[in-house]
Amino acid sequence: MNQTGSLCRVIMEFAALPGEEDMAVIRVAVDDDDPDSGHYAAAVMAAMLAQASKPLPPLPAPEKWSKPEKTLPENPKRLTLKQHVFPVRSIQRFVDQSGRVTVFDMIRVKERPAVPQDILFCARRAWDQQTEAAMTQIENRFQDVVQPIIEGQVNTIAPEHKPAIDAMFALWFMRTHFRGLAAQELQLFGVPGYDITKAHEEHLESTDRLFVRKGGKIPARQINGGQLRLRVSGYTRDLAAALSGWGVIHAQSGEFIVPDVPTLKIKTFIPLSPVLALVGAVPDGDVLEETVAEINSALKAGSYQYYFARDLSKCPFSI
Numbered sequence: 001m002n003q004t005g006s007l008c009r010v011i012m013e014f015a016a017l018p019g020e021e022d023m024a025v026i027r028v029a030v031d032d033d034d035p036d037s038g039h040y041a042a043a044v045m046a047a048m049l050a051q052a053s054k055p056l057p058p059l060p061a062p063e064k065w066s067k068p069e070k071t072l073p074e075n076p077k078r079l080t081l082k083q084h085v086f087p088v089r090s091i092q093r094f095v096d097q098s099g100r101v102t103v104f105d106m107i108r109v110k111e112r113p114a115v116p117q118d119i120l121f122c123a124r125r126a127w128d129q130q131t132e133a134a135m136t137q138i139e140n141r142f143q144d145v146v147q148p149i150i151e152g153q154v155n156t157i158a159p160e161h162k163p164a165i166d167a168m169f170a171l172w173f174m175r176t177h178f179r180g181l182a183a184q185e186l187q188l189f190g191v192p193g194y195d196i197t198k199a200h201e202e203h204l205e206s207t208d209r210l211f212v213r214k215g216g217k218i219p220a221r222q223i224n225g226g227q228l229r230l231r232v233s234g235y236t237r238d239l240a241a242a243l244s245g246w247g248v249i250h251a252q253s254g255e256f257i258v259p260d261v262p263t264l265k266i267k268t269f270i271p272l273s274p275v276l277a278l279v280g281a282v283p284d285g286d287v288l289e290e291t292v293a294e295i296n297s298a299l300k301a302g303s304y305q306y307y308f309a310r311d312l313s314k315c316p317f318s319i
Contacts, residue, residue, distance in 0.1 A: 060180030123179035131225030263302020
């Protein structure tokens with residue numbers, strides 16, 4: 001295989017949603033002279049669709065995660081290794097004067113401060129670089145929509161902005177379920193793979209190409225990334241059909257927590273700041289501290305490992 005490789009394009013069905021074109025194409029690098037090059041695209045596609053057709057997996061237990069693959073020294077291609085599940089820009093809106101949030105660790109049953117870049121908030125190279133870049137586009141569209149709300153310029157979500165919020169919620173929800181890898185490689189069938197160097201692998205990943213190693217093994221993050229994109233697109237379509245809109249709520253008193261997992265008790269809730277949040281299919285408006293307490297209790301009940309806030313002492317709970 002040469003340095004660039006040929007491209008076999010696999011166009012997935014999830015290309016249909018407007019604004020998701022950046023998530024549509026999967027490129028598999030193959031040898032220019034390989035007569036069976038088309039089989040690679042089929043093998044990768046089959047593996048992704050097989051994974052994506054399974055029921056949503058349970059939340060991954062960190063003790064069962066495999067160690068992420070290391071990059072070359074100093075990570076010359078600047079591949080993203082700490083992949084935020086909840087956007088770092090969103091976490092930054094909850095920091096106190098020290099630049100930290102307060103995390104309640106549900107495993108150790110104690111509070112601790114954490115900066116927005118803390119590994120607790122991140123997957124560890126659980127999906128490939130192309131998926132990370134596509135997700136960043138979703139995050140950026142979402143931040144563009146909510147920034148005027150944060151700044152107090154608007155207090156409602158226009159219908160044309162709903163798709164960006166639907167996609168962000170779908171992204172947040174699905175990333176919680178795919179943030180850990182049980183193994184670092186998966187076996188493909190019907191393809192022998194290529195004997196390529198780590199430097200070449202990182203070049204291919206940095207240029208949005210998937211690759212298959214000798215023996216037909218593919219990095220699990222590539223399949224995980226592909227199925228994650230499929231699931232995010234599918235859930236975004238579901239939200240587009242199921243939700244009439246998003247309401248902007250403001251806490252008159254008390255502050256919201258941020259869960260590590262969007263809870264099923266409040267199916268569509270996105271905290272924007274300690275006192276602002278988006279809730280699916282509710283009217284815009286102020287909410288009393290009693291309602292903030294009910295929301296926080298539901299978010300806490302649905303959390304898996306942790307929840308955080310700017311100041312937990314200012315976050316009411318109903319139970």
